[in-house]
Amino acid sequence: MALKKRALDLAPKGAWFKSSRSNNGNNCILVAPLAERYVGVADSKFDNSPAFVVGHDAWKAFIDFAS
Secondary structure, eight states: OOEEEEHHHHSOGGGOEEOTTOOSSSOOEEEEEETTTEEEEEESSGGGOEEEEEEHHHHHHHHHHHO
16 A cells, blocks of 8 residues: 655655656656665645556566566
8 A cells, every 4th residue: 555645755855866757857756765775756836746566576566577
């Protein structure tokens, strides 16, 4: 189950990085490693964007599927 939060509630701004699969436009996602094998995912329009948390295994399965 994913938890919805605001990006800055999950990790400081410096912890987020643009996904290597994102393009150079405005349709990018940011990811941040979180404690206890979780990953935060947010929209690149960062400051007030909503974000969600998934487990590391679920994130890896998504990346494997999308690659």
